[in-house]
Amino acid sequence: MTCDRLVCANCAAPVSEGRCPVCRASRERLQQQEGIFAGLTPAALLALLVALVAVAVLARNLAG
Ligand SMILES: [Zn+2]
Secondary structure, three states, X not given: OOOOOOEOOOOOOEHHHOOOHHHHHHHHHHHHXXXXXXXXXXXXXXXXXXXXXXXXHHHHHHHO
16 A cells, blocks of 8 residues: 555645655554565465474474
8 A cells, every 4th residue: 555645634735745744654654554564475474384383393392
């Protein structure tokens, strides 16, 4: 999701221009959300799952 088409409720300008503090706050929040979603690629999720399974197996082996 991009913020190109969002219009600020405070200054009625495009949020992407960042004309007022409300615009800048909204833009930063959107960019952070994009960063989170960009990090959660299917490959990353799969790697995380494999790591969790590996830890679980190791823990079971160590517990004996
Ligand atoms: Zn604004």
